[in-house]
Amino acid sequence: MPIRLFLLLLTLGLSSSLTNTAFAQFGGPPGGGPGGPGFGNNDRQKKEFTGVADDTPKGNGRLTGVLIDSTSGKPVEFATIALISTKTNKPVDGTTSDAKGAFAMSKLAPGDYRLQYSFIGYKNTDSKPFTIGKGTEINMGSVKLAADVRTLGEVNVVGQAAMIEEKVDRLVFNADRDLTSKGGDASDVLKRVPMLSVDLDGNVSLRGSSNIRVLINNKPSTIVAANVADALKQIPSDMIKTVEVITSPSAKYDAEGAAGIINIVTKKNTLHGLTLNVDAGAGLRASNLGLNGSYRQGKLGITLGGFGRAMYNRSSSTLDQTTTVGTQLQRTSQQASSFDKPVFGQYTLGFDYDLAKDQSLSANVRFGTRNFVQQQTQLTNAYLGDALLYMTNRDVNRKDLSNSVDMNLDYVRTFKPQQEWTISTQYSRTGLVNNFYADLLNQAGSLTGRQQNINNNTNQEITFQSDYQTPIRKNQLLEFGGKAIMRQVNSAYEYLIGTGESALLKDPNNPAGTLNYNQNIGAGYVSYTYVTPSKYTFKVGTRYEYTGIQATQSTEQQAARQLVIPDYANLVPSINVSKTLAGGTTVKAAYNRRIQRPGLQQLNPNPNYANPQMVMVGNPTLRPELTDNVELSYSSTIKRTYINASVFGRLTNNAISQIRIPSDTLAGGIITTFQNIGVQRTAGANIFFNTTLTPKWTLNGGIDGYYVYMQGQTPDATGRSITINNSGISLGGRLMSQLTLNKGWSAQLFSFFRGPNPQLQGTMGGFYMYSLGVRKDLANKRGSIGIAGENFVGNGVTMRTTLNSPLLSQVNVNHLYNSNVKVTFTYRIGKMTYEENRRKGKSINNDDVKGDGGSDAGAQSAPASGGRPR
Known part of the structure; x- marks a missing residue:
């Protein structure tokens, strides 16, 4: 192959694996990628997907945290986190956890709040009430979510991981x-x-x-x-x-x-x-x-x-x-x-x-x-x-x-x-x-x-x-x-x-040979x-x-x-x-x-x-x-x-x-x-x-x-x-x-x-x-x-x-x-x-060589697994 074409192919290309973190109900990132575009604090998106009004009060408060499975200790990806006012008992802001279970909210107005964490397969969990003042930054730490015994999609009962899970x-x-x-x-x-x-x-x-x-x-x-x-x-x-x-x-x-x-x-x-x-x-x-x-x-x-x-x-x-x-x-x-x-x-x-x-x-x-x-x-x-x-x-x-x-x-x-x-x-x-x-x-x-x-x-x-x-x-x-x-x-x-x-x-009758x-x-x-x-x-x-x-x-x-x-x-x-x-x-x-x-x-x-x-x-x-x-x-x-x-x-x-x-x-x-x-x-x-x-x-x-x-x-x-x-x-x-x-x-x-x-x-x-x-x-x-x-x-x-x-x-x-x-x-x-999972470099997948023999029947296609596709 010509060198010019080879180098062009190496540097060009385009791929996608959207995982829109707002869709927690998917049970995982849409499209199966490592994480999708988050909704951030966009008011229009919040209203459409979380019910949060466009006129959410703004400030300079900030809070962060990490969601983990109470049994396995693994991060809980793409869970929904709602910021609820303790006075009105209504949500005023919201976000979702990323591929490492981490979440963050910024531009929060002063007030008294609590957080509610929810995701398919886990019990809804509320935090203790807390107060945000001007410039306050609160770290909720590692929040453990317990399995919901009534839901079987991605987890089993009594805190046990399911033998088989289906992701997107x-x-x-x-x-x-x-x-x-x-x-x-x-x-x-x-x-x-x-x-x-x-x-x-x-x-x-x-x-x-x-x-x-x-x-x-x-x-x-x-x-x-x-x-x-x-x-x-x-x-x-x-x-x-x-x-x-x-x-x-x-x-x-x-x-x-x-x-x-x-x-x-x-x-x-x-x-x-x-x-x-x-x-x-x-x-x-x-x-x-x-x-x-x-x-x-x-x-x-x-x-x-x-x-x-x-x-x-x-x-x-x-x-x-x-x-x-x-x-x-x-x-x-x-x-x-x-x-x-x-x-x-x-x-x-x-x-x-x-x-x-x-x-x-x-x-x-x-x-x-x-x-x-x-x-x-x-x-x-x-x-x-x-x-x-x-x-x-x-x-x-x-x-x-x-x-x-x-x-x-x-x-x-x-x-x-x-x-x-x-x-x-x-x-x-x-x-x-x-x-x-x-x-x-x-x-x-x-x-x-x-x-x-x-x-x-x-x-x-x-x-x-x-x-x-x-x-x-x-x-x-x-x-x-x-x-x-x-x-x-x-x-x-x-x-x-x-x-x-x-x-x-x-x-x-069988001469030596090379390939x-x-x-x-x-x-x-x-x-x-x-x-x-x-x-x-x-x-x-x-x-x-x-x-x-x-x-x-x-x-x-x-x-x-x-x-x-x-x-x-x-x-x-x-x-x-x-x-x-x-x-x-x-x-x-x-x-x-x-x-x-x-x-x-x-x-x-x-x-x-x-x-x-x-x-x-x-x-x-x-x-x-x-x-x-x-x-x-x-x-x-x-x-x-x-x-x-x-x-x-x-x-x-x-x-x-x-x-x-x-x-x-x-x-x-x-x-x-x-x-x-x-x-x-x-x-x-x-x-x-x-x-x-x-x-x-x-x-x-x-x-x-x-x-x-x-x-x-x-x-x-x-x-x-x-x-x-x-x-x-x-x-x-x-x-x-x-x-x-x-x-x-x-x-x-x-x-x-x-x-x-x-x-x-x-x-x-x-x-x-x-x-x-x-x-x-x-x-x-x-x-x-x-x-x-x-x-x-x-x-x-x-x-x-x-x-x-x-x-x-x-x-x-x-x-x-x-x-x-x-x-x-x-x-x-x-x-x-x-310790929270580290961000690892994506690795190479060469998914391109046929196996040696086996069945002659059919050829259904399925890409290799988890992690990051190539």
Whole structure:
């Protein structure tokens, strides 16, 4: 891409995420941004929205304060604060709290007053009477708001946070309320989140589509881009505070992530002082240990954490497949058993510092490591017609190793409320090693040959971003920004073979090769939000992205050649409309277009022969896919039950689809690759609820389903490319119940199921899971000890997948022995006092790379989560 255009895109752009603080009844900022234009003391706005008259007496008095949740200590955003005259008992002024819970009123006339604080989900609270004189400045301090037991929208009864919350632009799952996922990893938590599904391998899908982006604390990571399932296993569940799902991103987000964005927010200490948290667990399938320290004093805050997790899982599988070669049928049967011994770790260091009252700087470094070792035995029989072709016995040792580093530096400058400028930078790099070593044995168990694959990969990203937002009048917000991403993907691979005990030599049938893939992205966006007096919120925006690609591929037998991958430009619009009705009911409608770029595993040209019957090879010439999304949702509170329902549709052209064809080098083998040949049409609906049966007993759950039609191409018996299609319905659901008992005891039950999932060439099998956990809080709630069981009846979960095309048919049955019992322990050392949250710099979100495989079904779009969109 020309340098001039690249720099132009970096500095231009426009975005919006209005959050008009006057609309407390929205339950959050309209449009889902970090805060909207406040009403200040504009008399006209006060009369329209708060009922305060235009002739409010003026003076030079001032008062300030901060609203916090009495249970969690978190700021209460966008609550209404009314200044009431004690003589007339009528409001004379008013304002709302900002994104940090802070509020202020100025130009107040002398007199006797009291304050009334109100917000959905909290009890109305009145302050003690006070007097304002000439020039008086009163600080109300930290005001604690208690939960309203009659309201379920965003909080639960008796001061407990709800398991599931729905905000204006996202769904929030409060993972720290989940007992049964303690001692697990992020994939265990995501299984419990509405609209998400996690299969037995840890692959995540949203409303039936695996085309999602996963962020950690609003930031991307190259290891997530390489393999989402493996990245999730590196994040301990005990450190996850919330999981946020956004299904209709605005123009502020990167245009990628056709199915949506999931943001995993880890626990961050916003207290003042020094503390050390210990999290430990031991179980039949995994053990973990984590230490997290935090120090905060004055303008400086420092955090340091280290976490490790070791797992030990057994699984088995059977494979029966038939392929057509000419006019003959080749049949293959295989039995395999494996023992997995993965070890994961991550280490973090972060700091934030207030440069001045209106400026702050924050930085973070995260290092992750993954050591996945698998031992597998494969017994294979192959037949041509009724004649036995061969029998093989393979002992395979797989080593998937990686290390990643993410470093970011963020600066924010606030000029006045809702007007700010941010600069964000990030460097991210992941090194991956995907190797296997196989011994080939005869029927007597003697060694007949050996095979080794060495595959080293790197994925590196450098990102620069700048954003600016400013209010226009009192109920509008304009935001714009620019972003540049420089991405490098490199892969080098080779195969070695040997006979018996002889030395390993290069395989002449599989020459070594390399891939060098450079991708530069320049983006600019503009977004505008308008909130009407009748409680309509309109957010419209567009984003322009230009992508330039240069890629070369070479092998020992072929010199480096330039791959023909044209540059491309995309204009992606987005429209979001919401309306608040009587009784707290909200209706929302949205449309957006998304693009999805291929990920590392889909580009990697290294053929993975760890199982020669099921070989996977990437396609470095893949182009992005485009998806149009529409969504309509409804949410309301009916007595003690909160309900959210939505319907959605999406259309994906040029879809990146998995294609399976018979191997031309091994009888009965199947090669899986990726091509831009698909069309996917998906329509679905989901509904979930959260209800309070008693003040100490809650129940929540939901059901979702979708219909998908897929069309693509595959070769037939004559070698010609023909069009094939498939369609089907998939259903899923979950149910969770939580009970708070006396003396610090609590219990939780969770269950989940996902029905069969249609694919272009067949159907992926369904699966289920359930768990039961009990926890006891220690004295002064400094820690807890708990025990939980998962799938403890029977002998694990079985998933059956079938594939069919003109050239092949396959039945693959996987059995995971995942029955588990685990004990967890947490303890906090140190003393902390509450400190108002600091203003942090906005961070970078690269929401633009497609995951590795997973379901072929659909591609619903949802941007990554919480915090600040990009």
